[in-house]
Amino acid sequence: xxxxxxxxxxxxxxxxxxxxxxxxxxxxxxxxxxxxxxxxxxxxxxxxxxxxxxxxxxxxxxxxxxxxxxxxxxxxxxxxxxxxxxxxxxxxxxxxxxxxxxxxxxxxxxxxxxxxxxxxxxxxxxxxxxxxxxxxxxxxxxxxxx
Numbered sequence: 092x093x094x095x096x097x098x099x100x101x102x103x104x105x106x107x108x109x110x111x112x113x114x115x116x117x118x119x120x121x122x123x124x125x126x127x128x129x130x131x132x133x134x135x136x137x138x139x140x141x142x143x144x145x146x147x148x149x150x151x152x153x154x155x156x157x158x159x160x161x162x163x164x165x166x167x168x169x170x171x172x173x174x175x176x177x178x179x180x181x182x183x184x185x186x187x188x189x190x191x192x193x194x195x196x197x198x199x200x201x202x203x204x205x206x207x208x209x210x211x212x213x214x215x216x217x218x219x220x221x222x223x224x225x226x227x228x229x230x231x232x233x234x235x236x237x
Contacts, residue, residue, distance in 0.1 A: 112188040115173060116180035128174040132166075161209070183235060190231040198224050 119127035143149065172192075180188050201224060204214040 108192075109185050109189050111173075112176045112180045112185050115177050119177040120181075124177045125174065127177055128170065131173055131177075132170060187231075187235040190234040194224075194227050194231045197227055 115127055115131050118130065121127075122130070176188055176192075183191065201216060201220055203209065204211055205216045207213040
């Protein structure tokens with residue numbers, strides 16, 4: 092895939108994720124926070140099941156794959172994130188949720204890169220990268236406190 096198209100697609104999905112927090116928060120207010128997290132994942136699971144069936148890929152290679160256990164943790168991490176957002180969106184708002192999410196993602200990803208976690212190529216932590224995280228932390232503070 093072309094890098095420019097990839098950036099546009101990911102940026103568009105990032106915009107949709109900003110809407111996800113207040114949508115799930117409203118669902119949580121209507122039916123309860125934990126049931127809302129479950130329902131959010133059930134709807135996503137149903138959609139992904141349909142996409143997998145239509146694509147014809149299936150799970151034929153799953154039995155042959157020798158994967159580390161942590162490759163199966165992504166769903167649990169997503170569930171933890173969605174549940175946390177449902178509980179905190181009323182306090183932080185969509186902007187605060189997004190700013191804090193990006194700050195946490197950038198900080199954690201910099202550490203993952205540095206240590207080469209999960210098969211990543213190592214990228215050392217530099218003063219420039221630390222400055223980027225610090226600036227983002229300042230921006231997060233401004234968004235949340237403003």
